[in-house]
Amino acid sequence: MNDTIRIERLIDAFATLADTLVAGYDVIDLLQTLVENCHDLLDVDSAGILLANAEGRLEVVASTSEANTLVEIMQLDANAGPCMECFQTRAVVSLPDIDVDSSRWPDFSTTALAQGIHSVYAIPLRLRETTLGTLNLMRNERGELNTADIRAAQALADVATIGILQERTIRDASTLQDQLQRALSSRIIIEQAKGVVAETADVPIEAAFGLIRQYARSHQTSLSLVARRLVGRELRLGSGDGDRRAAG
């Protein structure tokens, strides 16, 4: 896409995100929209957001593909990879060629290369002294991310940070950890809901997320709410209730 169109789409994306923040939102939905924006607007092939749990370990809460392979790569990355380094050093980590540095994080490198991923860019989700997690961008090509994309990615990461922090109202006594835990718990219910739909609609787990997302969009409700209703058996999705394509 040419630069003008891309800039327009970026502006649209930020306008939508700003509206979302004003109007009231679900954190998981916001983060999911963010990773999809990264995928659509930046020169990256996959993206994910990881948040720190109570033990300080990073967990994937949103990703552009629900395929277990991508999630596993990001989780390996979180345990020993650029993503972990980014979280610990609270600074951007760029790995323009995984091959070159593969001995440093062997498990992550082997799995990523096997899936055709050759470069990674990790941005901390940071507000002053606090680091909440990371935004991970992965590319199938070698090389640095271009400067314009880096700036846009940084801005999207900031929106994610604000979105997570903003959800708690000023007077709410809940701590940041409660906040993160809530997002991670919502993610658990979404995983369970994927299982429910895989069973009731008889589709692979990866396709189940697409159906849930489709339903949430067409009924203008949040992913978390749809997931909760599916797990509570108040809502049933068949394969005809959305398209079969996995998100991404």
Added chain:
Amino acid sequence: MLANDSFQLASDALSESHGRVSELARPFLRFLPVSGASVSTFGSLLGSETMSATDALAGRVDELQFDLGEGPCWDALASKRPVLESDLGTRTDVSWPAFLQEIRKEPIGAIFAFPLLFGPLEIGAVDLYSATPVSLSPQQQEQTQALTAIISRILLRHALNEADTPGETTTFSRRSIHQATGMVLAQLDTTAEDAHLIIRARAYAENRPMLAVAEDVIARKIRFSPLAEPGEDTQ
């Protein structure tokens, strides 16, 4: 209604027992016309063991059935239905002749056995005896079954905690377990909590990591159905 009040009390007592398995038999005496009760685990999943008995004779009823390998509790679990013998003295054509012969030496007039099941899993049985012949009303049977459902969950959780089952090791493996939990809860039309417990029990029964069972569920190699024997529906 007094009967309902005592059932409510019994039910509350059970819910509040917080897994103290030695107390599980006592609540039945509060609302049923029986002299003693025992709760035991046996079957395809858990070892044969009396977990709770209100008196020595209740314990003896269990012990005899384990020793002989026959009796109302075995029939109850195999058929997944209560066995109701309201007058033991008049019975002749039972499927447990050896047990009948032994139990007639004891001061027992009636004996009842209710299966303990958790979804597709066999947990054990509740044995109830009365010194004199007596019948259980349909309502009393229903209330007993309601309590057995609570007891099954407590016993299963207890057994799994004792065994310290291997399972959730990494964040990534947890994701698969959550997905499998969703599939199982849809298969059995139950809660996420109970579905998770069933996957854990299956892992325990097969001495495998929970993740391995979860992956089999996702790959549709393992499927749970409410009436199937555990294991019978695999592959």
